[in-house]
Amino acid sequence: xxxxxxxxxxxxASPAFSDKxxxxxxxxxxxxxxxxxxxxxxxxxDFWRDFSNLPLFMENVKAVExxxxxxxxxxxxxxxxxxxxxxxxxxxxxxxxxxxxTSSEDSDLDHEGWIAFKDNAFGRGTEVRVFISxxxxxxxxxxxxxxxxxxEPRVQARGELRRFKQxxxxxxxxxxxxxxxxxxxxxxx
Amino acid sequence: xxxxxWHGKHNVQVDxxxxxxxxxxxxAIIKITATAICGSDLHLYDSMIPGMSNGDILGxxxxxxxxxxxxANTTLKPGDRVVVPFVIACGKCFFCDHKMPAACDNSNPxxxxxxxxxxYGYAMTGAFGYSHLTGGYAGGQAEYARVPYSxxxxxxxxxxxxxxxxxxxxxxFPTGWMAAENAQIKPGDTxxxxxxxxxxxxxxxxxxxxxxxxxxxxxxxxxxxxLAKQNGAEVLNFHEVKVREALMEMTAGIGPDSCIDAVxxxxxxxxxDNIIDAVKQExxxxxxxxxxVLRETIMAVRKGGTVSVPGVYxxxxxxxxIGAFMEKGLTLKTGQTHVQNYLPELLQxxxxxxxxxxxxxxxxxxxxxAAEGYKxxxxxxxxxxxxxxxxx
Ligand SMILES: [Zn+2]
Ligand SMILES: [Zn+2]
Numbered sequence: 417x418x419x420x421x422x423x424x425x426x427x428x429a430s431p432a433f434s435d436k437x438x439x440x441x442x443x444x445x446x447x448x449x450x451x452x453x454x455x456x457x458x459x460x461x462d463f464w465r466d467f468s469n470l471p472l473f474m475e476n477v478k479a480v481e482x483x484x485x486x487x488x489x490x491x492x493x494x495x496x497x498x499x500x501x502x503x504x505x506x507x508x509x510x511x512x513x514x515x516x517x518t519s520s521e522d523s524d525l526d527h528e529g530w531i532a533f534k535d536n537a538f539g540r541g542t543e544v545r546v547f548i549s550x551x552x553x554x555x556x557x558x559x560x561x562x563x564x565x566x567x568e569p570r571v572q573a574r575g576e577l578r579r580f581k582q583x584x585x586x587x588x589x590x591x592x593x594x595x596x597x598x599x600x601x602x603x604x605x
Numbered sequence: 606x607x608x609x610x611w612h613g614k615h616n617v618q619v620d621x622x623x624x625x626x627x628x629x630x631x632x633a634i635i636k637i638t639a640t641a642i643c644g645s646d647l648h649l650y651d652s653m654i655p656g657m658s659n660g661d662i663l664g665x666x667x668x669x670x671x672x673x674x675x676x677a678n679t680t681l682k683p684g685d686r687v688v689v690p691f692v693i694a695c696g697k698c699f700f701c702d703h704k705m706p707a708a709c710d711n712s713n714p715x716x717x718x719x720x721x722x723x724x725y726g727y728a729m730t731g732a733f734g735y736s737h738l739t740g741g742y743a744g745g746q747a748e749y750a751r752v753p754y755s756x757x758x759x760x761x762x763x764x765x766x767x768x769x770x771x772x773x774x775x776x777x778f779p780t781g782w783m784a785a786e787n788a789q790i791k792p793g794d795t796x797x798x799x800x801x802x803x804x805x806x807x808x809x810x811x812x813x814x815x816x817x818x819x820x821x822x823x824x825x826x827x828x829x830x831x832l833a834k835q836n837g838a839e840v841l842n843f844h845e846v847k848v849r850e851a852l853m854e855m856t857a858g859i860g861p862d863s864c865i866d867a868v869x870x871x872x873x874x875x876x877x878d879n880i881i882d883a884v885k886q887e888x889x890x891x892x893x894x895x896x897x898v899l900r901e902t903i904m905a906v907r908k909g910g911t912v913s914v915p916g917v918y919x920x921x922x923x924x925x926x927i928g929a930f931m932e933k934g935l936t937l938k939t940g941q942t943h944v945q946n947y948l949p950e951l952l953q954x955x956x957x958x959x960x961x962x963x964x965x966x967x968x969x970x971x972x973x974x975a976a977e978g979y980k981x982x983x984x985x986x987x988x989x990x991x992x993x994x995x996x997x
Contacts (some may be wrong), residue, residue, distance in 0.1 A: 456697050475716075540699055571719070578715035578728075586695040587677060588629040589730070590714045590753065591744040595626035 426511075437593045452576045454541040455584045461512045464531055473579035478570070488517075492525070508583045513597055519550075523541065526551040544580070548573055607996070608747030610973040614652040615983075617663065617976050623750035625743060629950035630677030633755035636688060639768040640667035640745045642975070642982050642992040643776060644802050645869075645917050649736065650979055652869065654919050656720060656736035664994075665691035665733040665773040667745025668768060671755075680756040688774045689752055690944035693731035693742060696757030706730075707941040712753065713740045718909045730941070746975055748996045760948040763956070769963045769993065770955055773807070773834055778962060779947040781807020781867075784915035787938035788863035792816035797905065798838070798851055799898045800867035801829035803991050804915055806965050808865050809838045814959065821855065823848055827989040831967060849905045859905035868898040869916025896922040903930050914939040967993045972996040 453460055463469055467480040469486045478499065481489045486506035494500040502523040508516035508530070516530035527550040534543045579589045625634055643666050648654045651896045669690040671681050681687065694706035701709050706839050712720070712731030721729040721738045731753070743750060750757060781804050788808075790796055796812045798805050801824035812820050813836070822833035823841045830840040841851050844872015852861055902912045903926050912935055930937070954960050967990040970978050978992040 452699065454697065455703065573714040576720065578718060581698075582695075582711045585697045586631070586711050586754065587697075588631060590695075590711055590740075591628060592714050592717065592731070592740050593628070594623060595628050599664070 449573045449577050450543060450545045451581050452536060452541050453544050453581045453584055457535055457542040458512045460542050460544060460584060461515070461533050464580075465509075467516060474576050475579070487520070494524075498583050503605060544577065546577055547575055606748040607744075607972060609664060609972065609994075611649060611657050611661045611663055612659055613939070615650060615980075617650065619973050619975055620660070622660075622662065622747075625749050625762050626847045627673055627675045628751065629753060630675045631754050631756050632675040633671050633674040633678060633681050633752045633759070635669040635745075635752055635755075636672045637669040637745055637750060637761075637996045638686075638750060639669070639751070639772045639922070640994050640996065641748075641772060641775075641777075642666075642746070642978050642994065644804065645735075646871070646979070647983055648917060648919065654736050654738070656741075657740040658737060658741070661734070661736070661741070662743040662745075662747050663734045664744035664746030665735055665822045666772065666777070667750060668762070668772050668775060669750075672749065674755065678756045681759065681761075682727075683977060684864050686762040686763060688771050688948075689733070689745065689750070689755075690758045690760075690774075690779075690948070691732050691735075691776045692758070692941065692944045693733065693740065693753055694945055695754050696945075701757070702900065704874040704946050705943055706945040707781075707943045710975075717741050732941075746972065746994055746996075748972070751906060752912050757994050758945055760952060762952070766956065769966060771952065772953075772993065773803075773962050774944075774948055774951055776942065776944065778807050778951055779803050779944045780915050780942040780961075781809075782811040782947055782951060783940075784808040784865050784913050785811035785817075787911070787915075787936070787940070788812065788865050789911045789912035789913075789936065790815045790817050790863055793818035794862040794951060795819040795821065795844045795856055796865065797821045797823065797861040797902075798833075798865040798867055799823045799848075799902065800869075800997075801826070801833040802867065802986075803965055805829075805865075805867035806832055806836060808867055808915065809833055809836045810864075810960055813837050814954070821852065821861065827955045828987045830991060832990065833945065835964065848901055856907070860905055860910065861905055861907050862901035863911045863913060864906040864913045866898045866902050866912065866916045868886070869914075869921070870896070884965075896925065900924070900926055903935065906933070906935060907931045909935070913937075915942070959964060966993055968992045970994055 468482055470480050471477045476493045478491045478493055483489060488504050490502040490504060492500040492502060502525050503520045504517045505520050506517050508514060514532045519527040529548040532545045536543050582590050606624050607619055608622045609617055611617055629790050644757050646663055649657060649732060650694055671683050671685040671687060673683060674681050692707045693712040694701050694709035695711040698710040707730055708732045713728050717740050718728035729739050731740035731742055733742050785808050788796055790944050796817045801822050809820050809822055820838040822838035823843055824830050825842050825844045830842060833840050906912055955962060972994050975994050981989045982992050
């Protein structure tokens with residue numbers, strides 16, 4: 417356990433400290449967000465590493481199919497009710513610590529992201545940081561649509577990390593919606 | 606089913622709405638046998654708390670019989686009688702782990718959490734029937750309710766104990782108890798309590814059980830002052846005396862060891878700042894509260910004493926006497942009630958007949974008359990001290 421990454425230093429260079437929508441990354445819309453999750457680091461890593469789990473808490477991701485050699489095919493609900501297909505390659509994989517990915521050429525959407533897991537130095541669980549960056553579909557207009565739909569990356573990352581934490585800590589995604597509208601109620605890991 | 610729904614300021618009605626269903630694995634559906642109207646429901650009734658939508662089902666104090674449980678719930682079974690805490694808490698996060706269920710990280714759904722994070726700097730914990738800031742959960746002034754994380758919050762009630770004796774475990778009894786606990790009462794202490802509504806009365810009962818030597822209760826409704834007196838408090842009517850001067854006189858210039866503000870943002874003192882604050886309140890979404898009582902507690906409490914605030918505040922306060930607070934070396938303890946923490950101990954007090962939880966109930970109405978209950982609880986505060994609604 418000697419190599420366990422611990423976090424005690426404030427990472428002031430992190431784009432999370434910026435108040436801008438665009439916080440670095442290759443694409444026009446990016447966001448980063450940190451959350452503390454009261455579960456072991458390895459458990460969180462393992463759950464995320466199987467991307468087919470992600471639709472359990474990602475609002476706009478309808479399905480993820482794991483393909484060969486770190487490849488996965490994502491079906492995402494896009495603006496205007498049109499599905500967007502994304503094929504993603506894992507670019508970095510440090511077991512228990514970090515996963516990074518990027519979209520491949522045959523995607524409808526240019527995208528990159530990473531998730532990092534660190535043990536909290538004070539025993540409060542695992543610090544999870546997620547970075548996502550993408551070019552919204554249909555360029556600038558798509559971003560306007562995305563904003564209207566509350567799907568801009570900042571809001572999206574916030575919501576998805578909240579749901580990830582809920583699912584990992586409580587076994588379910590919190591909802592107050594009426595039964596037929598409630599998300600993912602029928603699935604339980 | 607039938608349920609009491611919100612339709613705007615001073616407009617609630619009983620409607621037919623869809624039945625709740627099991628949505629998540631740890632859910633339960635409760636058939637509600639008794640539910641109460643709370644003073645903090647009046648903040649919604651008066652539209653003082655933002656984030657309500659047309660048709661929201663109100664009610665956060667309720668109990669009943671388990672009708673159905675989700676597949677991951679191993680603690681409850683159909684037929685169990687339970688009281689449901691108004692705080693919705695997951696039982697698994699850092700805050701629940703550290704005995705702070707009213708600070709639960711997970712019970713406010715992700716799509717509702719942003720609003721309160723902007724307003725308060727953190728996302729509020731979920732609660733039943735208390736606006737979309739606290740999650741937008743349907744409340745319990747209804748025939749049935751869906752209870753999330755029902756393997757953690759609800760407490761089972763033994764047979765043979767009436768609903769009325771245990772119903773207030775859902776909120777006002779633990780809230781009054783935590784108010785007294787936050788007041789850091791030591792045996793023989795003098796405790797002054799502003800507000801003899803349901804929470805104030807439970808704070809009086811709790812302070813005495815915790816060994817307070819003397820409890821002084823402050824209100825202006827004769828019926829409420831009478832109830833306070835019956836529960837062992839000395840009383841002050843703020844229409845008749847200057848409260849701080851009276852407290853100083855009674856304590857020979859020392860002041861009470863602890864002061865409890867069981868009134869909150871809708872206090873109706875006569876100070877001019879109330880008028881200013883009231884005007885601001887009408888003009889802003891997250892209005893300025895009227896912290897008249899809070900100011901009075903800080904001015905009256907003895908040096909080195911403790912101020913405890915169970916009363917609900919929603920926005921920001923002007924003219925906070927920070928100089929007195931600092932110079933006197935005071936401790937201020939606040940917070941939504943960590944209901945789950947207190948339930949076993951408080952249920953035992955009820956079963957041992959150490960506390961009467963029913964003397965404050967003035968009216969029992971069928972659910973169909975809930976609107977009448979709200980109206981009277983609001984305008985006839987002297988006679989309508991606590992209203993219990995019976996949905997079945
Ligand atoms: Zn209440
Ligand atoms: Zn929790």
